[in-house]
Amino acid sequence: MNPAEKSRLNYVQMERFKGFEQARADLGDFTVIVGTNAAGKSNLRDALRFLHGLSRGYTLLETIGEKWIEGGVLQWKGLRGGIKEVVFSGANTFALEAGFRIDDATKKRAATYRIEVRVEDSGRVFVDREKLVVDGRGEFIFDSHPDSNPPSQPTDPHHFSVRLKKTPRAGFVGKTLSLLSDRPALTQLAESNQEVPRDVRTFCREVVDALASMRFLDLSPDQMRFPSVKGQKILGDRGENLSSVLELICQEESSKSALIKWIRELTPLDVVDFEFPSDQTGKILVQLKEANGRLTSAYSASDGTLRFLAMVGAFLGAEPARFYFFEELETGLHPTRLHLLLQLIERQSRSGLSQVVATTHSPQLLAFLEKQTLNATLVAYRAENTSDQRLIRLVDLPDAHEVLETQNISRLHAAGWLEDAVSFAITATDCDK
Known part of the structure; x- marks a missing residue:
């Protein structure tokens, strides 16, 4: 099986994370993100990098901050703003949820991984809640706070408990394990010994492998020379x-x-x-x-x-890699050559070899996108008079389908139609509340 076909990231949901109070990014094979500066594009990248950092075996503090190794070498850069800016204004926890399509023998199954992290003023960072669910494989693979038979959480601040899925040997209630609270349960279970049932380890490793096969290319011509x-x-x-x-x-x-x-x-x-x-x-x-x-x-x-x-x-x-994230895809390329790069990416992603997410400020780039990619394009924006950043699919903007059928998206973007349509979308959402 092609490595890229083993798993695919379907969405990432952010709650109280950086500028997002609550937002969800549904991801296609190739997803383009547009929006003004400070609209949240780079914060989505940080959310994905946080998940990737977890897969590398780092502690939560190292994932958010920095990871240095022997000799004073910086191995991991961490997130922009560090622990002081990782939570939404006024909050002390954030949650990230990722939806996958993973390989289970001969079947593809939907999997949902969710982690909630608490950040204290003292600088301590630890897991508050965490779970992994795979459709058709019981109520959960593991869960720190399941609805039924939740495990008792230790008073020791350096540990937390998770309940594992039920097994024929375990009976009606799965085993409870105490784990370190400064690292995700996901990686601890994936790395565990025979104390953890094999299928639990297998599913955890599938998700860890999917998160590990992410690349965030920030290309520098000086380095390439x-x-x-x-x-x-x-x-x-x-x-x-x-x-x-x-x-x-x-x-x-x-x-x-x-x-x-x-x-x-x-x-x-x-x-x-x-x-x-x-x-x-x-x-x-x-x-x-x-x-x-x-x-x-x-x-x-x-x-x-x-x-x-x-x-x-x-x-x-x-x-x-199974997943690539590119910022400002058009940088350094002449506008008349953008279609060549897009052809390459769309061919690669359509074949299932790599999933790609990219940000852009280029109106011309949108004009070259295939319809399938345009349908997966996301607009990042900030709600008026607030710090809340949000995401919406381009095709979900008011009257988007009708407008896109008759108008050139490149000219619409350059003329500010996206910002106007977002304003209508915000008004409509506020009216529904």
């Missing part, structure tokens, strides 16, 4: 190892041909090959070779060319 060690097959989040990743791609003729085809369409360069000369330390740097023999190295290639090469490298590389 550095020579890289031969054989490195993982592209860094800033674009590190670009040359070695591309060299590995070029070892397979079909992948190399696809790479050349994409770069020829993107740029005026008449690229026919890639070369990877090494320096005296053995590190390599990619060179684009044109039909006339001219060589353009990563040192002098344009920022847009390098960003595009990095995205192609991420998708065509040896170990593509």
Whole structure:
């Protein structure tokens, strides 16, 4: 089975998280998020990064803050604003819920993972509530506060209890386990020994694996211009190892041909090959070779060319992630070439190889989206006169279907129609309350 087909993130719901009092992002194979500055696009990214951080085995404090390792190396950057800004104004807890489609033998099942975290003024951060539910597999896989037979919570502040799913051996009530409260139960159960039933460990590992296979690429042309060690097959989040990743791609003729085809369409360069000369330390740097023999190295290639090469490298590389998040997808690319990048992403996501979420400020980009992607596009906005950030599907805006059938979305976005439609949506929502 293709790794990307094993699991898929269907939605993430945020409650009292950063600027979101309550919001839900339904995610398609390729989801584009539009909205003005400070509307919540980056806060959604932080919510996804928090879930990803949990999968890496970090404590809650490290996931929100920073994780340093021996030698003073920063391994994990944490969330913007740290623990002081992770909760919505006036709150002391936040909750995140993620819905998945996971693999269970020969079936696909819906799974829901939810964690509620308490942040104290003292700086202590711990799990308040947590559960994992898989459709067709009982009431829950584990739950700290189930409706029936809830476990007694310890008075010790460093631990909390969860009840595991019922098993034939356990009878009517599943086993209760005491776990560390500064880490999610999800990873503790996934890493557990035989004390935990195998199917509980299996489902926890499925969700952990899905969260672990997330990449948040914030590509830097300066990083991509550095020579890289031969054989490195993982592209860094800033674009590190670009040359070695591309060299590995070029070892397979079909992948190399696809790479050349994409770069020829993107740029005026008449690229026919890639070369990877090494320096005296053995590190390599990619060179684009044109039909006339001219060589353009990563040192002098344009920022847009390098960003595009990095995205192609991420998708065509040896170990593509199941989930990618890109901020400001259009950065460094000429507007007339945006459709090429979108074709690549839509082809990759439609095939089930990788799920993609991307933010954009570009009206032109919206005009190039396929209808399926446009239907999954989200609008981030802030409710008037409040700090509450919200999300709504583009097609759920008032009269969206009728307007989109007759108007160019690029011109509508540039003219401010999205903001006007959001204002109508806010009014309608307030009237319904």
